[in-house]
Amino acid sequence: MTRWAIEIAQGLLVLALAPGLVGVVRWLKARLQSRRGAPPWQPYYELRKLFGKEVVVSSSASWLFRLAPYVVFASTAAAACLVPSLAVGRPLDAVGDLLVVVYLLLLGTVFLALAGLDPGSAFGGMGSSREMTVAALAEPTVALAIFALALSAGSTNLGQIVGRTLTDPAAALSPGHLFAFAALFVVMLAETGRLPVDNPATHLELTMIHEAMVLEYSGRYLALIEWAAALKLLVFFALLGNLFLPWGVAVAASPGALAVALGSLLLKLAVIAVVVAVLETRLAKLRLFRVPELLSVSFVLALLAVTSSFLAR
Amino acid sequence: MTLETTACVLAYMVLAYLGGAVVALLPLRSGLTRALSAAAAIAGALAGIVLAARVLIAGAPFALTVPALLSVGGGLALRLDTLGAFFLILVGVVAAPAALYGAGYSRAYTGRYSLRWLGAMLNLFLLTMSVVTLADNVLTFVLAWEAMSVASYFLVMTEHERADTVAAGGWYLAMTHVGLALILSAFLLLVPVDGGGSFAELRLTAAALSPSLRGVVFVLAVLGFGSKAGLVPLHVWLPRAHPAAPSHVSALMSGVMVKLGVYGILRFALDLLGVGPAWWGALLIGLGAASALVGVLYALMEDDLKRLLAYSSVENVGLIFIGVGAGLLFTSLHEPAAAALALAAALYHALNHAVFKGLLFLGAGAVAHATGTRDMNRLGGLVRRLPWTAACFLVGALAIGGLPPFNGFVSEWLLFQSLLPAVGSSAPLVAPVMTLAVGALALTAGLAAAAFVKAFGITFLALPRSVEAREAHEASVTMRVAMVGLAALCAVLGLGAAFVLPALGSILAGYAGLPRVVPPLTAGPLLVPPGGGASISPSLVAIGLLLAMGAAWLAVRVGAARGLRVGDTWGCGRIGQTPRMEYTSTAYAEPLRRVFAELYRPTEDLTIDVHPESRYFVQSIAYRSEIVPWFERYVYGPLVRRVAAGAGRTRAIQSGSAHAYLAYLVVALLALLAISLAWSG
Numbered sequence: 001m002t003r004w005a006i007e008i009a010q011g012l013l014v015l016a017l018a019p020g021l022v023g024v025v026r027w028l029k030a031r032l033q034s035r036r037g038a039p040p041w042q043p044y045y046e047l048r049k050l051f052g053k054e055v056v057v058s059s060s061a062s063w064l065f066r067l068a069p070y071v072v073f074a075s076t077a078a079a080a081c082l083v084p085s086l087a088v089g090r091p092l093d094a095v096g097d098l099l100v101v102v103y104l105l106l107l108g109t110v111f112l113a114l115a116g117l118d119p120g121s122a123f124g125g126m127g128s129s130r131e132m133t134v135a136a137l138a139e140p141t142v143a144l145a146i147f148a149l150a151l152s153a154g155s156t157n158l159g160q161i162v163g164r165t166l167t168d169p170a171a172a173l174s175p176g177h178l179f180a181f182a183a184l185f186v187v188m189l190a191e192t193g194r195l196p197v198d199n200p201a202t203h204l205e206l207t208m209i210h211e212a213m214v215l216e217y218s219g220r221y222l223a224l225i226e227w228a229a230a231l232k233l234l235v236f237f238a239l240l241g242n243l244f245l246p247w248g249v250a251v252a253a254s255p256g257a258l259a260v261a262l263g264s265l266l267l268k269l270a271v272i273a274v275v276v277a278v279l280e281t282r283l284a285k286l287r288l289f290r291v292p293e294l295l296s297v298s299f300v301l302a303l304l305a306v307t308s309s310f311l312a313r
Numbered sequence: 314m315t316l317e318t319t320a321c322v323l324a325y326m327v328l329a330y331l332g333g334a335v336v337a338l339l340p341l342r343s344g345l346t347r348a349l350s351a352a353a354a355i356a357g358a359l360a361g362i363v364l365a366a367r368v369l370i371a372g373a374p375f376a377l378t379v380p381a382l383l384s385v386g387g388g389l390a391l392r393l394d395t396l397g398a399f400f401l402i403l404v405g406v407v408a409a410p411a412a413l414y415g416a417g418y419s420r421a422y423t424g425r426y427s428l429r430w431l432g433a434m435l436n437l438f439l440l441t442m443s444v445v446t447l448a449d450n451v452l453t454f455v456l457a458w459e460a461m462s463v464a465s466y467f468l469v470m471t472e473h474e475r476a477d478t479v480a481a482g483g484w485y486l487a488m489t490h491v492g493l494a495l496i497l498s499a500f501l502l503l504v505p506v507d508g509g510g511s512f513a514e515l516r517l518t519a520a521a522l523s524p525s526l527r528g529v530v531f532v533l534a535v536l537g538f539g540s541k542a543g544l545v546p547l548h549v550w551l552p553r554a555h556p557a558a559p560s561h562v563s564a565l566m567s568g569v570m571v572k573l574g575v576y577g578i579l580r581f582a583l584d585l586l587g588v589g590p591a592w593w594g595a596l597l598i599g600l601g602a603a604s605a606l607v608g609v610l611y612a613l614m615e616d617d618l619k620r621l622l623a624y625s626s627v628e629n630v631g632l633i634f635i636g637v638g639a640g641l642l643f644t645s646l647h648e649p650a651a652a653a654l655a656l657a658a659a660l661y662h663a664l665n666h667a668v669f670k671g672l673l674f675l676g677a678g679a680v681a682h683a684t685g686t687r688d689m690n691r692l693g694g695l696v697r698r699l700p701w702t703a704a705c706f707l708v709g710a711l712a713i714g715g716l717p718p719f720n721g722f723v724s725e726w727l728l729f730q731s732l733l734p735a736v737g738s739s740a741p742l743v744a745p746v747m748t749l750a751v752g753a754l755a756l757t758a759g760l761a762a763a764a765f766v767k768a769f770g771i772t773f774l775a776l777p778r779s780v781e782a783r784e785a786h787e788a789s790v791t792m793r794v795a796m797v798g799l800a801a802l803c804a805v806l807g808l809g810a811a812f813v814l815p816a817l818g819s820i821l822a823g824y825a826g827l828p829r830v831v832p833p834l835t836a837g838p839l840l841v842p843p844g845g846g847a848s849i850s851p852s853l854v855a856i857g858l859l860l861a862m863g864a865a866w867l868a869v870r871v872g873a874a875r876g877l878r879v880g881d882t883w884g885c886g887r888i889g890q891t892p893r894m895e896y897t898s899t900a901y902a903e904p905l906r907r908v909f910a911e912l913y914r915p916t917e918d919l920t921i922d923v924h925p926e927s928r929y930f931v932q933s934i935a936y937r938s939e940i941v942p943w944f945e946r947y948v949y950g951p952l953v954r955r956v957a958a959g960a961g962r963t964r965a966i967q968s969g970s971a972h973a974y975l976a977y978l979v980v981a982l983l984a985l986l987a988i989s990l991a992w993s994g
Binding site for chain 2: 051054062077078081094097113114121126129139219220223
């Protein structure tokens with residue numbers, strides 16, 4: 001019973017934290033760029049505002065356009081529930097492994113890409129085409145990185161990967177893990193639409209990917225999509241934090257362990273947020289046709305991760 | 314007693330198909346011909362499923378020999394074991410909906426093309442495919458195989474007035490006979506000198522063969538059956554012939570006939586030849602990885618909806634072969650549990666691909682039927698005119714894209730798990746081969762998702778790009794029922810994975826190198842591959858997804874504003890939206906075409922007409938771009954030219970006089986006699 005209570009509490013926690021994480025990254029970026037910036041909790045206000053507004057739907061859009069926000073939100077939320085943000089040894093550990101998390105996120109991407117095509121605007125098609133290009137090229141890196149992790153843990157199960165590193169701390173510094181971390185970090189930037197792949201702050205049509213795809217959305221639909229995007233960012237941050245540096249994750253279901261887990265989760269999220277904010281301040285956006293080069297670098301890193309995991313076995 | 318019942322079911326199946334073929338040829342009204350031939354095909358398909366199910370449930374093979382028939386080659390020998398039964402089910406599962414669909418689809422052929430031939434050949438095609446899974450000696454197998462190829466050739470040629478159909482038929486006929494020659498040679502190497510060629514005798518000779526000769530037999534079988542399965546580099550006929558056929562025939566060819574190539578290789582590797590060396594598996598993984606990548610990369614660039622689907626069949630066959638190869642690799646490394654998982658994953662993907670590719674071809678057929686075109690650059694907006702087709706096609710696209718919770722995800726997940734050599738094998742071949750396979754699998758999965766977003770999005774969403782698309786009509790009732798049935802099956806095979814997987818495991822039990830009892834691959838609703846600790850539950854993931862969607866919908870319904878206004882698509886202030894502003898199929902694939910430009914090597918041709926007064930006034934711009942697959946340019950092009958030149962040279966002895974030809978026959982006969990005398994003496 002308590003296990004399921006922890007499960008539900010963890011799900012609600014990540015849902016609640018996600019907009020705040022986006023706000024923190026934006027606030028950090030603003031500070032680094034010597035701007036005052038909006039407060040970190042600004043995204044919550046934005047969501048409330050969007051949920052309170054009426055929706056404008058294009059006359060050329062179909063039912064798919066109105067279904068997509070729910071699919072995107074639900075698939076991202078389901079993926080978020082499977083990630084061990086706070087605890088391992090949970091009942092949901094057996095229901096979905098790391099591959100399920102990745103493919104649930106891809107399901108959301110596919111529906112967003114379809115919804116981008118639906119209203120028939122050139123922007124939507126452009127965003128959709130680019131998003132699928134990036135997703136298709138990022139996918140092999142993700143799978144290879146998972147393969148590398150699974151080779152050392154003996155399983156693609158999230159709980160087992162975390163448990164393996166907890167019992168053998170030296171594994172966290174093995175070359176396989178380090179390469180896989182680097183590869184997944186690059187993919188995280190691409191999949192969540194951060195610089196240098198996509199610029200989350202721009203609405204300049206020729207440079208945007210994600211924003212072009214969701215250009216037609218407004219009101220509650222946009223709110224769901226924005227929330228799902230924030231949740232996706234948190235999923236990737238939590239994966240990077242807890243798979244590679246699992247210390248702090250609760251192994252037992254005691255209140256003390258959970259409090260430590262919450263604290264360490266917030267700390268890890270904050271550290272990764274700072275890294276991303278610094279990167280986004282230092283880096284310029286890549287030309288779209290340079291992005292595949294970046295992704296092939298990450299692919300090679302993942303390949304190195306697999307090779308070194310094989311050698312280390 | 315049960316044996317007799319099973320024999321009755323078999324007789325019922327054969328009679329249904331034969332009866333359907335005969336009835337179709339009778340001079341009846343066209344509507345009646347369509348209905349009767351479809352009904353017979355459905356009855357035959359259902360009987361086939363029952364027959365296979367009886368064998369699977371009993372767990373014991375069913376055998377029947379009719380020595381009086383075809384007495385030269387040891388008589389007609391039929392035997393259905395669990396492996397054959399699986400493929401017989403595959404035939405039935407796609408044949409029933411395809412035949413039902415064909416009843417409505419072929420109405421458009423009335424008065425233009427021969428409905429009688431279509432009905433007769435369809436039934437013969439289904440019969441011969443079923444007999445292939447049943448055959449138990451070389452003669453029965455080869456006859457059924459060849460009859461299947463010829464029947465499908467005639468089906469491809471249904472729309473014989475189109476020039477591209479005739480060309481496609483030519484390619485198909487040539488490639489399938491190259492394949493037949495290779496298969497025959499593989500069999501001939503196994504047939505004992507004084508034997509009748511029953512599979513039991515073949516097993517004995519195979520066991521006594523030298524390892525190198527067994528290797529030769531294996532390679533011949535892989536190439537021969539691979540040409541039917543569409544393995545790269547023998548796939549060139551597939552993207553031509555499958556789209557040219559009527560859509561329900563395309564569904565059968567891509568969904569089922571291609572799988573019989575897989576069946577042939579499995580029959581050789583798991584049954585006739587027995588466990589082989591590790592390079593057999595590695596070879597299949599390599600060919601599979603190449604097929605998967607080549608298939609998906611060309612599928613992405615296709616603008617023709619049915620050709621896109623055909624290329625995607627090449628891709629999926631590649632994935633199946635990765636699984637089969639991993640299975641064979643593990644059998645030779647004496648890892649029976651891992652081998653069983655990999656082969657179960659391959660069979661699962663074969664079944665899934667039959668269902669969703671069948672569905673997608675039927676959907677593409679409904680689109681072609683409604684609009685008269687398969688060019689996606691002329692389609693669009695069909696989700697409003699063909700809501701049923703669109704919904705079914707979407708399910709198929711998500712399933713083939715490998716997205717949870719549909720069946721494609723389950724089998725791709727199993728494939729991935731089977732490549733994780735967590736069982737601790739340290740053979741030198743394993744690491745590089747498995748890494749290659751995982752990389753190919755993952756790249757394929759991502760690109761397939763992109764290809765099917767394009768296929769569904771460009772065809773069904775946004776504004777119609779042509780008059781035909783604007784005035785399209787929904788498919789007829791029989792066509793819709795068939796598509797809904799297959800779409801439901803996509804969901805069932807995904808959600809019910811916990812029931813399907815153990816059944817697949819028991820199918821494989823007892824074959825060469827596999828355990829006699831395959832350990833359970835499931836635990837309650839969870840899929841639990843042996844060895845690793847990974848598990849998933851597709852049904853619970855689906856429930857979670859639906860719960861999350863329901864909760865989100867309810868929360869939005871209660872807590873958010875309800876207003877909804879319909880407006881124009883935003884267009885930077887310009888007024889009026891036209892389809893010309895939409896992204897097209899070609900434009901959609903443009904980024905990936907640039908990324909893989911080295912492979913595609915597109916030819917581009919840009920002509921700009923300017924005003925004679927000033928070059929700044931452009932009058933017209935013409936842009937043409939074409940991708941010729943490099944395999945066809947550099948391998949098949951020269952090959953075809955050589956063969957044609959060689960055939961031209963034989964013209965010297967072609968006088969047209971019957972006397973001369975008779976003389977050639979006599980000379981050839983005498984020469985053969987002399988050679989055989991010299992050989993034996």
